[in-house]
Amino acid sequence: MNPVASIRKSPWPLAVGMLAGLLVLVLGSVCVTRSQQLSTSGQPAFNTVVHWHDVSHDWLLVADGPADRLSVYSAVDGRPLGQLHVQRGLRDVDAMAQRDGRLFVIDDDGRxxxxELPQLQLAAASIP
Structure with missing residues (x-):
């Protein structure tokens, strides 16, 4: 019996096989993603980076969680411009974002x- 002829008569085995393969791929990717989330949860984020760009500044801000400081680098040439201590702390920060001249942080619990960094405004006045 010709296998091609049997597939032409009944496409169900091929469809079931493709569906099973797709199911394995989807479930495998979900399990990998979940295990990566579990292995990194509870650990403080460090070196979270945001690009601060406005009319007169082009900076990279790097949050150093364990040290509770924000390092400022030139986005043009990468040279360090200064470090700012963050009173509130950056130990639980998972992400940072800049919007409309304000800096936002996302904590590890999603808040x-x-x-608010008054030092950042002072640094903006003194750092080229």
């Missing part, structure tokens, strides 16, 4: 808050 969003604005990071």
């Amino acid at each position: 969003q808050s604005e990071l």
Whole structure:
């Protein structure tokens, strides 16, 4: 019996095989993603980076969680411009974002808050 002829008569075995393969791929990717989340949860994020760009500044801000400081680098040439101590702390920060001249942080539990840094405004005045 010709295998091609049997597939032409009944496409169900081919369809079931393809569906089973797709199911294995989807479940495998979900399990890998879940295990990566479990292995990194509970650990403080460090070196979270945000690009701060406005009319007069082009910076990279790097949050150093364990040290509770924000390092400022030139986004043009990468040279360090300064470090700012963050009183509130950056130990639980998972992400940072800059929008409309404000800096936001996302904590490891998903809360969003604005990071108010008067030092950043002073640094903006003194750092080229």
